[in-house]
Amino acid sequence: MTWTATFMPTSGITDASNLITLDNSGVANASGNTGSGTTDSNNLAIDTALPTATIVVADTALSTGETSLVTITFSEAVSGFDNSDLTIANGTLSNVSSSDGGITWTATFTPTVDITDTSNTIALNTAGVQDLAGNAGSGTVNSNTYAIDTQSPTATIVVANPNLGVGQTSQVTITFNEAVSGFDLSDISIANGTLSDLGSSDGGKTWTATLTPTANVNIASNAISIDCAGISDMAGNSGSGVSQSDNFVINTVPTASVVFVSADPELRSNPPVTLPDAPNVPLQPVIFTPPTGNLGSPLTFPPLFEQRVIGNGIRPLGDIFMNHGALTPSFIAQVFSGNDGGGDGSGHGFLGFGGGDGGVFSTSTLSSLFNQDSSTERDSLNAFGSQSIKSGDVSQGLRGVFGAPTLGQQLQQLKDNEKQQVDNLAVALKRVGIREMQA
Secondary structure, eight states: OOOOOOOOOOOEEEEEEOOOOGGGGGBBBBTBOOSEEEEEOOOOOEOOOOOEEEEESSSSSEEOOEEEEEEEEEEEEEEOOOOOOOEEEEEOOOOEEEEESSSSSEEEEEEESSEEEEEOOOEEEGGGGTTTTBBBBOSSOOOOEEEEOOOOEEEEEEEEEEEEEETEEEEEHHEEEEEEEEEOOEEESSSSSSEEEEESSSSSSEEEEEEEEOOTTTEEEOEEEEGGGGGGTTTOOOOOOOOEOOEEEEOOOOOOOOOOOOOOOOOSSOOOOOOOOOOOOOOOOOOOOOOOOOOOOOOHHHHHOOOOOOOOTOOOOOGGGGOOSSSSSSSHHHOOOOOOOOOOOSSSSGGGGGGGGGGTTTSSSSHHOOOOTTOOOOSOOTOOOSSSOOOGGGGGGGGGTSSSSSSSHHHHHHHHHHHHHHHHHHHHHHHHHHHHHHH
């Protein structure tokens, strides 16, 4: 009379009205009587569908300071759902909540700061969610993709030449971490110089300019600064803070040239400047020619020729040059007048200096200036040849000067004789100095 069976509902079904119907015509009792009509069971609800969900991020391009609404919609009302069932990339999500019995849930997404990522999703693990029938979800559900750019633009500044001198310039390279817009020279600060020709050739990420230092400046600490607040990246993020280059040196002060000029030893600086050795110039003969024109006395200082009385028997200074009737000739005359050797017999000697020792400083033209009583010469001047040169006749020209001896022999003889006369002159002048000091 009683029969039993097990009912297995179809999977993936959600149906609240279900019956099992018996066709009585197919059933007969023990007497063989068949039934008629149908018999329905009580109603039964079937829910074999697993809960599923869809996730939508409203703003798919998030930048600094922005947030987005996130909506999670299940296929049916669920329970046990919270944020622990969600995986969130590069951001945070406020607590999910539902206002329709657990089918639709919402939350607010806030991206992480200083992030640039174009591929981001929110994932839901449905295994942690059950519908009202107790069916647990299965698998993972991902949201739509959204981009995040919350990174503020920053810059690095490189000055190619860190030591700028007179007339020099340097390239300045400014590299941002991403392409920027709104960047110009007004965003750059530089001391002791100017920037020009600012531009980018790669879409706004790398910029170059030319640095020209200020003239007549010598400063060792210099830098270029950029105010990043005036710059935005392509997502609209404004920069913040200041980016600064490394230190560079500017010295555009011209270098002065110092020339040392030798001066009188008494006026030289201490320590004195070392001068190079003087060139060794060989001795050269000097050929005198007769003077021409209206010539005055070669000694033009009147005090030297005035017969001044000094007193105490000291001879005046003029006696050095003139004999004023004294018993002896003047000191100069004693040097330029003599009676020994080498004269040409004319009383004037070679070129007006002959007649004395060596034919240079004896009875001569100079002797006649300082002493009218100089003695006459005895011998002819044979210094320049076997034939005497009489009277120092300059009209004979070089023929009367240069004879058979070689020039070296002639110069050596003149040098030897001249040295003795110079020594005599030094002695004479020394005597005068001593007497002047005694006076």
